[in-house]
Amino acid sequence: MRRSIRQTDVMTRVAGLALRFWPVTLTIAVGLAGIILAFLGASWLVPWLFSAYSLAVAGWQAVGMVRAMLRREFGLDILAVTAIVSTVLVGEYIAALLVVLMLTGGEALEAYANQRAKRELDALLSRAPQLAHLAVERGYRDLPVSEVNVGDVLLVRPSEIVPVDGVLLSAETTFDESSITGESIPVEKHAGDAVLSGVVNGEAAVEIRATETAAGSQYQQIVALVARAAESKAPVVRLADRYAVPFTIFALALGAVAWSLSGDPVRFAEVLVLATPCPLLIAAPVAFIGGMSRAARNGIIVKSGGVLEQLSAAKTVVFDKTGTLTHGAPAFAGVRSEPPFTADEVLTLVGSVEQYSSHVLAASMIAAAQDRGLPLHEAEDAREAATNGVVARVLGREVVVGKFAFVAEHAPDARRTKIGPGQLAVYVAIDGAYAGALMASDPLRANARATLQRLEALGVRQSMMLTGDAVQTAQHVASELGITRVRAECLPADKVAEVAGLAERPVIMVGDGVNDAPVLAAADVGIAMGAKGATAASESADAVILVDDISRVAVGVGIGRDTVRIALQSIWLGIAISVVLMLIAAFGFIPAVAGAIIQELVDLATILAALRAVGGRLDNRDSAVTASQRGRTVAETKH
Secondary structure, three states: OHHHHHHHHHHHHHHHHHHHHHHHHHHHHHHHHHHHHHHOOOOOHHHHHHHHHHHHHHHHHHHHHHHHHHOOOOOOHHHHHHHHHHHHHOOOHHHHHHHHHHHHHHHHHHHHHHHHHOHHHHHHHHOOOOEEEEEEOOEEEEEEHHHOOOOOEEEEOOOOEOOOOEEEOOOEEEEEOHHHHOOOOOEEEEOOOEEOOOOEEOOOOEEEEEOOOOOOOHHHHHHHHHHHHHOOOOHHHHHHHHOHHHHHHHHHHHHHHHHHHHOOHHHHHHHHOOOOOHHHHHHHHHHHHHHHHHHHHOOEEEOOHHHHHHHHHOOEEEEEHHHHHEOOOOEEEEEEEOOOOOHHHHHHHHHHHHOOOOOOOHHHHHHHHHHOOOOOOOOOEEEEEOOOEEEEEEOOEEEEEEOHHHHHHHOOOOOOOOOOOOEEEEEEEEOOEEEEEEEEEOOEOOOHHHHHHHHHHOOOOEEEEEOOOOHHHHHHHHHHHOOOEEEOOOOHHHHHHHHHOOOOOOEEEEEOOHHHHHHHHHOOEEEEEHHHOOHHHHHHOOEEEOOOOOOHHHHHHHHHHHHHHHHHHHHHHHHHHHHHHHHHHHOOOOOHHHHHHHHHHHHHHHHHHHHHHHOOOOOOHHHOOOHHHHHHHHHHHHO
């Protein structure tokens, strides 16, 4: 199966190359035929051969040009067609063939440059898992990944791609997550850890239990975003298209003036062979595809080239707090027990009770008890009061854990404990008596402040935080990070209104939760922290960060600025060179044949200049979170 798939891929690539380069090959073949005819003494046939072939290509291009005009799309085809026809009419048949070679070669170079620029995007698309190995009664059965159901047990063989999101059932293994996160160091996983689709298994076969179908899994969602991104067209590309009309008018006018002043129609042809379409047709698309590919290599999926342009010009960044500037999972911070209860006694009973709770804090309380070596007991009975707390009987004692008001109903002597900025308290009553409180906090991301400083250095001068948390907590976090504008206790609609009212635009909004989806869609650029699978936020955002690393926001802005700069540099540099050469040709200093050859070099230089947007390996490597750091962060979050 794998061999046949590889053979199919090779055949597809060969067919694609043949389709892409056959016009160039045919043009070169015509040129070689002319040389052979000249050596055989039939040189009189060469002008007819070159001219007929060139006019045939011009006619084909003219058909496409007329069709585009009927769609009200005006491009640079008229320059190419006019240059071919004019060189044939003035007897410069070798120059005519070179213009055809320039035209067909430019299209082939554009296709190659696009392929080179979007190779990271293509890599994500081509690696999409197709088959899964389903555990059945007597072994495993292959089935299409689209038929995997939640709860299915799947085998992942060594070096295979994980087909769907799941939970690791085997004791341990390592996964290569570089295709998703850009992190080259393999990540260790243990039984019970979440596993994302698209990562590559290590050297041991393992089993996972599917937690999502293929359509809902991380990698398939990434593939959908990438496919949408690859088809997009950036505003700067459309702007380049609009340059076509004035550039065409200028070239034709300059050629006409040169002809008029010199009285020689050859001057008209000499000017037009240097009127390059490449800076406009190729530079901007190649640069933007390269920028999107560079972003994908850094763990950022940008849904369109236009997003890169907006990122490059951004003036304001707005952050959600929980899960964005903080880790989003409150960590256990300590026990404040009330005599006669001891801290270990309270934590033992709370850890036992929290086994029956679905609250986000439950896992951290259980883990805190286990880390201290405290035993966890089964409850004789337990019931959870939604949004309030849990009541359970453990070792014959009634234990109540939850909000202050809920605990106070069971323990009249309960009193509030002092809460510091960024902290929260979980209150405890044992047998009707107040036993104390457990403290928790949601720690800031270690690189959050550095990210804000980097954004400011990139020109994003204004920063703001929007959160549903209390004012005191929000202001504490903002002061720690140097954010001056804060709006606390926000509902989703409030966030949308705040972003809409900002004057310094474009505005970047960074969030991670379902409640951030509306404001991500409303911002000029919505960036979703998608590492935790916030599907609604990812769908409404313009860019998705695939790793749990906020520094990638600054990386994305940097890539946007570089991409736009390189695109515009390539466009204007190419146009400037062409204009200078056209002016020189207008005075008769560049023959048509030499001009056509020079023009090939200008086209190649333009493409190479645009390819700079692809960049190197990883941007801002030092600020990226390594696999081991991510592991520690997750552990700290749990505990």
